[in-house]
Amino acid sequence: MTDSVPLLEARDIAKSYGAVQALRSADLVVEPGEVHALLGANGAGKSTLVKVLTGVISPDRGTFAINGNPVRIGSPAQAARNGLAPVFQDPALVPDLTIAQNMRLTGASPAAVERELRALDLAVDFSEQARDVPLPMLRMIDLARALARDPQLLLLDEITAALPSDLAERVFTVMRASRERGRSVLFITHRLKEVIASCDRATILRDGGAVATIVPEEGGEETIVEYMLGPEAAQAVVAAVDKDAGDVRATPAATGVTPALEVIDLSMGRVRGVSFSLRPGEILGVAALEGQGQDDLFAVLSGQQSPASGEVRAGGKMLKARHPYDAIRAGVVLVPADRLQALLPQRSVRENIAAPRYNSVRRWGPINVRDEGRRVREAEEALQIDTRAARQVRRLSGGNQQKVTIARWLANGFATMLCFDPTRGIDVGTKRQIYALLRRLADDGAAILFFSSELAEFPLVCDRVLALFGGEVTAELAGAAADEASLLRAMHGLAAEAEAVA
Amino acid sequence: MSAAPQTRERPSLRRLAGDSPAAVLTLVFIGIFIGTDIVNRAQGGGAFLTLKQISTTFLFAAVLGLMAAGQTLVMLTGGVDLSVATTATAGAFAVSRFGTEGSAKAILIALVIGLAIGLVNGIGVALFRVNALIMTLGISTITLGLLTVQAQKQFTSLVPNFVVTLGSGRVLTYIPYDLFVWVPIAALIILGLRYSGIGRMIYAVGDNPVASRLAGVRTWQVLLFVYAICGLLSAAAGILLVGFNNAADLGIAAPFLLPSVAAVVIGGTSIFGGLGGYAGTILGALILTVLDSLLTILNASQAVRQIIYGLIVLALAAIYARATAAE
Numbered sequence: 001m002t003d004s005v006p007l008l009e010a011r012d013i014a015k016s017y018g019a020v021q022a023l024r025s026a027d028l029v030v031e032p033g034e035v036h037a038l039l040g041a042n043g044a045g046k047s048t049l050v051k052v053l054t055g056v057i058s059p060d061r062g063t064f065a066i067n068g069n070p071v072r073i074g075s076p077a078q079a080a081r082n083g084l085a086p087v088f089q090d091p092a093l094v095p096d097l098t099i100a101q102n103m104r105l106t107g108a109s110p111a112a113v114e115r116e117l118r119a120l121d122l123a124v125d126f127s128e129q130a131r132d133v134p135l136p137m138l139r140m141i142d143l144a145r146a147l148a149r150d151p152q153l154l155l156l157d158e159i160t161a162a163l164p165s166d167l168a169e170r171v172f173t174v175m176r177a178s179r180e181r182g183r184s185v186l187f188i189t190h191r192l193k194e195v196i197a198s199c200d201r202a203t204i205l206r207d208g209g210a211v212a213t214i215v216p217e218e219g220g221e222e223t224i225v226e227y228m229l230g231p232e233a234a235q236a237v238v239a240a241v242d243k244d245a246g247d248v249r250a251t252p253a254a255t256g257v258t259p260a261l262e263v264i265d266l267s268m269g270r271v272r273g274v275s276f277s278l279r280p281g282e283i284l285g286v287a288a289l290e291g292q293g294q295d296d297l298f299a300v301l302s303g304q305q306s307p308a309s310g311e312v313r314a315g316g317k318m319l320k321a322r323h324p325y326d327a328i329r330a331g332v333v334l335v336p337a338d339r340l341q342a343l344l345p346q347r348s349v350r351e352n353i354a355a356p357r358y359n360s361v362r363r364w365g366p367i368n369v370r371d372e373g374r375r376v377r378e379a380e381e382a383l384q385i386d387t388r389a390a391r392q393v394r395r396l397s398g399g400n401q402q403k404v405t406i407a408r409w410l411a412n413g414f415a416t417m418l419c420f421d422p423t424r425g426i427d428v429g430t431k432r433q434i435y436a437l438l439r440r441l442a443d444d445g446a447a448i449l450f451f452s453s454e455l456a457e458f459p460l461v462c463d464r465v466l467a468l469f470g471g472e473v474t475a476e477l478a479g480a481a482a483d484e485a486s487l488l489r490a491m492h493g494l495a496a497e498a499e500a501v502a
Numbered sequence: 503m504s505a506a507p508q509t510r511e512r513p514s515l516r517r518l519a520g521d522s523p524a525a526v527l528t529l530v531f532i533g534i535f536i537g538t539d540i541v542n543r544a545q546g547g548g549a550f551l552t553l554k555q556i557s558t559t560f561l562f563a564a565v566l567g568l569m570a571a572g573q574t575l576v577m578l579t580g581g582v583d584l585s586v587a588t589t590a591t592a593g594a595f596a597v598s599r600f601g602t603e604g605s606a607k608a609i610l611i612a613l614v615i616g617l618a619i620g621l622v623n624g625i626g627v628a629l630f631r632v633n634a635l636i637m638t639l640g641i642s643t644i645t646l647g648l649l650t651v652q653a654q655k656q657f658t659s660l661v662p663n664f665v666v667t668l669g670s671g672r673v674l675t676y677i678p679y680d681l682f683v684w685v686p687i688a689a690l691i692i693l694g695l696r697y698s699g700i701g702r703m704i705y706a707v708g709d710n711p712v713a714s715r716l717a718g719v720r721t722w723q724v725l726l727f728v729y730a731i732c733g734l735l736s737a738a739a740g741i742l743l744v745g746f747n748n749a750a751d752l753g754i755a756a757p758f759l760l761p762s763v764a765a766v767v768i769g770g771t772s773i774f775g776g777l778g779g780y781a782g783t784i785l786g787a788l789i790l791t792v793l794d795s796l797l798t799i800l801n802a803s804q805a806v807r808q809i810i811y812g813l814i815v816l817a818l819a820a821i822y823a824r825a826t827a828a829e
Contacts (some may be wrong), residue, residue: 302716333714342716344709346777355706358699359718367697383728408717 005068007032007184008053008084008153013062013210016283020389021136022048023059024208030153033182035175037195037216040205041224041228041427043397046188049205050157053186054086055079066152083152088160089425091138095131099141102130108145116144120170136163140170141417147174150339154178155186160194161425162453164290165488172198174232190427191454192221204228229429244413258316261301261416266310269296272471273310278416278447283438285462285479286451289489293471294451298420301449302334303327315415325359331415335405337424342405345394349385350376352393352404356412379407384433399430416447425459435461458482469493523770527785534789535559538796547799553676555795559669561678563791565590565746567784568684568739569758570765571691572620572732574783577766578695579708579728580775581627581634585642586736586762589619590755592645595652598659599751605662612737619645620733621726628725638729649752661748669745676793680742687735691780704728708775760808763788764815790814 008030015023023045030036040046051057053064054135064071066082073079079086093102103110103126110126117124122140130138130226141461146154146290156175160168175185175198195202196216203213204227212227261278268295278284288294299305301312303321312319314330318408321327324334336342344352357363380387383403389395393404402422419438423431438448438461450461458465458479465482467475467490475490569586576583596612597605611622619641626637671679695701706714707724714721739758744750765786771778793814797807 304716323718323720324716325720328718336716340710340713342713344706344713344776346709346772347705351702351705355702355714355719356717359703359720363724364700364703365698367699367702369697 004032005096006030006065007067008186009065009068010049010053011063013049013052013059015045015052015057017389017395020395021208023052024449026062026205026208027210028053028203029213030184030186031201032152032184033179033198035179035185035187035198036185037199037202038188038205039192039195039224039228041399041429043400044205044206044228044427044447046205047157047397048208050086050155050188053079054084054155080149080151084155084210085149085151085153086155086157087142087146088138089158089161091135091142093130093138093142096129098127098129099124099133100126100359103145106145106502108148112148113141113144117141120144120174122170134291136167136323136450139163140167143171143174144260153184153185153186155188157188158190158425160189160191162187162421164453165455167169178274190425190431192216192224193456195224196220206230225428228427255299259313260315261449262313262316264302264311264313265299266297266307266312267471268300268305268307268310269293270471271296271300272348274468274471274473275310276466276473278449280415280445280447281442281449281463282464283442283450283479285458285465285482286449287458287465287482287491288451288468289491290453292468292491294420295470296471297468298418298449298451301327301332301418328356328359328414331413332418333409333412333414333416334418335402335409335420335422337421339401339405342408343393343401346392349380349390349393349396349404353379353408353411356408376407376458377413379411382410383407383437399426402426402434403430406434410441414446416449417441419448419450421451424453431457455484465490467491523782524785526771527782527789531785531789531792534792534796538792538799541796542799545799550799551603557676557678559788559791559795561672561680561746562794563787564678564680564684565739565743566761566765566791567764567787568584568687568735568742568756569755570769570783570787571687571780572645572728572735573762574766574769574771574778574780575691575704575728576732577708577763577771577773578704578775578778580711581725581728582761582763582773583623583638583732584635585619585623585638585645586643586732586739587757587759588614588645588649588753589733589736590648590740590743590758591750591752592616592619592649593737594744594747594750594754595649596737597665597741597744598661599652601660601665602658605664609665609741611633611736612741616735616737616740617730618733620730620736623733624726624729627729628722646752646779649818653752659750661744661750665741665745666748667745669742670748682744683738683742687738688780688784692746694804695779700724700727705776708772708777709777711716726774757804760815761787764811765790767815768818 006029010028013023013026026045026049028049038046038049052059053073055073055078058074064073071082073082094105097105100110103113114126120140123142124137143159160171163171167301175187178185189195199216201213202216202224203210204224205211206228214223216224245421257279259277260280264275266274274297286294300307303324303326306322313334317330319327319330344355354372357372383406385403385407386400393401423434454459459482462479462482464479465477465487466473466486469491470493474493477486477490534544535551539549542548542550554556571591573583573586593612593616596615597608600608600611623638623641626632627634668679668683673679695704703719703724706719711721740755742753747754766783767773768786768789769782771782798811
């Protein structure tokens, strides 16, 4: 870029957690007026670097300079004084307070935040309690709050991970606007398309150090992946996916097989009269904009809620689940998007994976340690879980945590897996491993219902895709035909042109 | 992939406390024991660090150890049982009330009463979702009321010889009989928490009830179980206690309530549940017992003891929170 003084210069940042060195020696230089991406696979040290930059944790070593002046970032308040404003993946709002109260709590002026929201073309009722505001909107409020401080450097951590595309678009508008005003943005994401479309430069971390700073437009996705994974690993993963992608389109035999999951005229909450059938060996996608009933659908199928009407059949048998236990017994298991809903953060990888084995009073007796160990090991190997920090699952990276939630069902057996946005907030390498794994499971006869907030995943993963709009199934597409344009049309209820599979 | 990145292990008390709390607690126990020895010698009371005193410490600690055992299980699920002392009192009363009808029957009745109180607690907490503090405190008050009514009636009172021996006797000079109750139960709990399905479920429910539910765990079953067991173990503690005192009164177990929580916290079990175990609690019970001896030697009043107990619980809870804080 220019030879002006960088806005932010972080040098030789190191941080260890016990025996695990999260950051070895990371450098990051952000110029004024640029949108800079921070990339890396899970466990590469991204989150740690972000926490160091925002003053959440102190590094063991390293120096910072803002506009050429050395500074210390010892606390979030200090980071704010230095002109850094972060927006984290999980909105930092107190659920029981209204939005206005939340703003006052952090010293933000509600008027200024409202102005920023209006600039984003969003209307928010500030007297509403935070718990009643949908999650994507909370993220946007968080963003507006950060913008209201007019920061020199806006730090966006995975903000687009669960945003519907129209809101994500507004985030990109904010990034462009910041650049034009000479402000900078540090953008952390797993979505490489966004990086290529919106970022001037990208710093890529691997194994706790920065391996390269590149101009994303020049190299494209594959270059980034190569830097993130290291040259050999990237080749291996790409090959695996390509090979699997070849088989994806093979439509499973349609007749004579009992559906693994059959949903007949199901209604609950926002779901209105949904029917579909899922065959063993099939991956069925569910595409929907935010709040079209997908949450309720998955909640009913996984036994968390009872349907208002309609029925669910698992393996041909009526499933009336009053508790997740009933669904699990019938072979229907859930991989939720929010890993906090699935994991026992203070317990070991092994205990997390083995947990469902003992969910019945009849299994409360002595544990068969060898059998448990074998099953857990097999699941760990199938998913290539990094077990270095295995004593407490909360110490694992996000991608490894998600692998643990999937491994749990591998180790315990299932017929139908309900995957609700299983790759949210996960790096591209792990994502590809998960796609390949889902395909392998389907090839072995499992049925998979797959919701994702990332449209690009559908043609990659699914045999068929249902579009859910206003609680109803409005379209059914063949996996191969589920490109972004067709999906978007179908998700908005514009089904006519998207008609496909018989 | 290259080899796992390694750093030098920085030896620190905090690291040690986080990795093996038992080692630290053992050191604390030995330290206080030696301290008590020094104080006792200084006051002209002779040595405290003797086999006899060690034996006595274990004898005393068994009652607290059993009460804190149930408390450990409950606290691992993220709850607390404030009725352990009253339940022990009820057990003690039952033994002395039915003592004339033979020790076996008296003990059995005491245990059944403990189990029943625990089940009521469990039903309230697990099925009706009453807050554990409120539920167990309420049941404790009700139980104490019932005991008072019972105590005001005329009844024969006799602590059977078997129970007296069990609660205060020793074999081979140095081995308290009550260890024959405590040690097997301790082994069962320590192994059970680690190597049984219910043990795993206790940790799971305490660590994350939402995730446990999604893994198919009917959390109410686990909670009902731990409160019931806690009642049973508290009654067992009451039996040993009445054997030791050779008579039951309404306040017999009251001084054990706070220590039963303190022993668990000192032992490193998280008050939010999901982390910890009974081995630490045992050391916590031993530490509190020696501390009690020390305070006795120092001639401290009951009030001073309570202040010191409170301070120790607060200090250890603070240290524990620091040592295990998410970095």
